[in-house]
Amino acid sequence: MADVYINSRFVGTVDDINLFVENIKDERRKGSLAEDVNVYTDIENNEVHVNCDGGRARRPLIIIKEGKSLLTERHLKQLKDGEITWADLVRQGVVEYLDAGEEENALVAYDETQLTEKHTHMEITPGSISGIATALVPFGNFNQSSRLIIGSKNQKQSLGFYAANYHIRLDMDTNLLHYPQFPLVKTKLHDVTNYDEHPAGQNMVVAIMCFDGYNMEDGVILNKSSVERGLARSTYFRPVSAEELRYSGGLIDEVSIPDKEVKGYRSEADYKFLEGDGIIYPEAKVCDGDVIIGRTSPPRFLSSLDEYNLSAAIRRESSVSLKHGEKGVADFVVITENEEGNKLVQVRLREERIPEIGDKFTSRHGQKGVTGILVPVQDIPFSANGITPDLIFTPHGISSRMTISHLLELIGGKVGALSGRFVDGTLFEAESELNMRAELLNLGFKEDGTETFYDGRTGKQMLAKIYVGNMYYLRLRHLVANKMQSRARGPIQLLTRQPTEGKAKEGGLRLGEMEKDVFIAHGASLLLKERFDSDKTNLPVCEKCGLVAVEDQYKNRKYCLMCGEDVNINYVEMSYAFKLLLDEIRSLGIYPKLNLENKY
């Protein structure tokens, strides 16, 4: 006797668990039960769970009967010839989907060599242990799992050919790689996912060596001449949009070149790119401050009383312009309507992004690095054949991270490039290292992948043989051009009078608590004061009551709110934040009196 649950709801009991479960499985494989029914026996609690609801992750496995796979050579041939499809295999009961519960009762073999009488299922491929992004890492089974995870995460950030209709799309913040390539060292997943239709990297010649330390601590060195020929070049797209909003009272925004009377009118030069319709013309080169879409809004707080008041009827300027540090080329203009039926103008800006110092590159093995220098071809090391690397990677990145797959891809890429074929690096089923080495030897190279190199600047032969080959490198979307920022003077916050924070607001970098401690530890007291002078103020303070007094610059008089005009008022230098603190303390009902005394 065992309890039976369907979708976790008790429905009844059965006498023979095994018979019941086997029946369900048989019916499912025959097709008289839906193929997404799964059954799970909980032997400990003497329960049978039948599940057919949504939300269960299931995966396909080949069914094994009496130690033999139901998937025969005939099936494979039929599949190849296109006579049957995957769905037919499922229908025939050769392949079935198991959920997490039923998997508990199954014994799954990795491959045919493992099969015994006891096995109930077999993996379609041992590589199915990994997900799609992870399976894109070649030779992944040679690595630590954590490196595989990092490697698959990096691939998601790579620049590539993200959509074939990119030229009519208005996605936020996209990048497009100029000459994307299919990887020389591929995995089966590359074929299955049509990777050649949306590649995301380029095959580069990579040398693993040091070059004056410009690639230390996860740096990479790029060949400047390769970059000039278009290596890893990309374009950055960003849309700018403006909407004609409707306000109460039938008032509406208007996209047009603002009149000079408009409140908040900029200078004529700022509107120079606008055409008659108030929208920028394509291919205009713009930089910060330039107006992209001219727009005016109705006056704020318009009430019936003000209708006769001419000054209040002036419209406001609300154009969309480029913020500090932004630049680009107007690429594509769309005039359309949004969901509310308002006129919507979108302008896509384009900017070419040539690799520069600070841009991030990675191989597919979690070996990311930041460009440290671009070396012109005449200075870069070259091999005896005259080959110069496109990218130089540091050997120190390998030892601690133990990414063997990185080294194998390099040798695999070299074999692929020299013999003109793609090398298979599928998880657990990759081409063997020994074969690749032998092939390399046949191709007339050293079998360990190293070559004699010469320093491009001196022409001297390098003492060490350099490990060099072809690798699929990805340019990651973290480009310095989007992040670089500096400030000497700039906007301040209204409340605290301290500098704003963040790139968008042209902000400063905070000198924080711990940085402050450094100044104190060095005893640099006066330097610290100077660093914190950003919100310095000179405030009039009443000598009698010790509260902040009032200075009326129009009437040129000073007085204390408590004691009147008949007191001595002195100026005290303090941070504005401290003045705010005094105000807040006063709001607590505490009287913070400043006792003034001579500083000297």
Place this chain on the structure above:
Amino acid sequence: MKAEHTKIINSYADKLPPLVLKTVEEEVPGNISASNLSKIMEGVIAAYKYAEVHPGESVGLVGAESIGEPGTQMTLNTFHLAGVAEVQVTTGLPRIIEVFDARKEIKTPMMEIYLKSPHNKNMEKVRKFAANIKEMKFEEFVSEYSLSIFDQTLKVVLNKGLLDDNALVAKDLIKLIKTKAKGFNLTSQNEEILFTHKGKTEEIKDLYAIKEKIKDVKVGGVKGLKQVLPVKRNEEYVVLTSGNNLKDVLALPEVDSNRTTSNDIYEIYKVLGIEAARQAIINEVYKVVESQGLNVNIRHIMLVADVMCASGVVKGVTRYGVVSEKASVLARASFETPLKHLFNAALEGEVDDLTSVVENVMINQPVPIGTGLPGLITKMK
């Protein structure tokens, strides 16, 4: 050592601390000439001056950062060494926080009991001593309680084997629990103790209460020592305990009171005084720092310990302890519970003289540290 040398060395008594003078006296060769000795003394003074902290050096902040920064690298949790028979210990950051906060109830109180010379060599004897000092409760001797509702009696059956091990009989235990069991007649039969009401109250509740009450009665050992573990340390055996009772343990004749310690700072303060507590803080923190494979100069820890003990009682580095002693209202308010400090300051009409670092940073004035410390005095005309 000639008397002449001693005289020269002693003439520097006002310039150098006694320990340095003593070291020089011991290290200097006996046949040294007086002029050479004077030269050495000048060199010693120069070295001593060089090692001194300069005026305006921010030792406190440097100390705080020097302990705080390695703290970020520390393993956060207590970890156990699998398979090793050791008492569980709090280490790492939690332990450092515990010590610096001067907690009165520490997580894992422990003692290291060293024994005097004849007692510490024989494993068997040490083991016996350890068993003797372990706190034994009445409960441990009981193998069965039976409450009879009809007779209104409580029968406690004792474990004979344990009684024999400790050379006790039921009568001994009765003596111990008598004071707790007022209003009851206690009779013993072999290994059984029978509780009967003296009066004629029919309350079964009382019997139940007395059962719970007598469980905690101490039968033997030292109070508080929950576990004992004799271990070999170098050439001798020491007893590690979990639970502590420094006062009673030090009174035992076999115990070497010079080396026996507890890890409870507050207990050490109460039993041995403030200087011992200061040293205990230093030892405990340094032990953790060392066990984590970090490198913190002991002087930083000494400074913190000094601050904690300066007032004569152990004060934690918390808003109730050391921080509450700060002279500046603003400095106190900038560290936890600002409103409380501001209100109290307002009630007392406190004046902030702005003599320390934090408050001067707040009002953007030069901090009185390093270059901000010296001032110029000039005569005004």
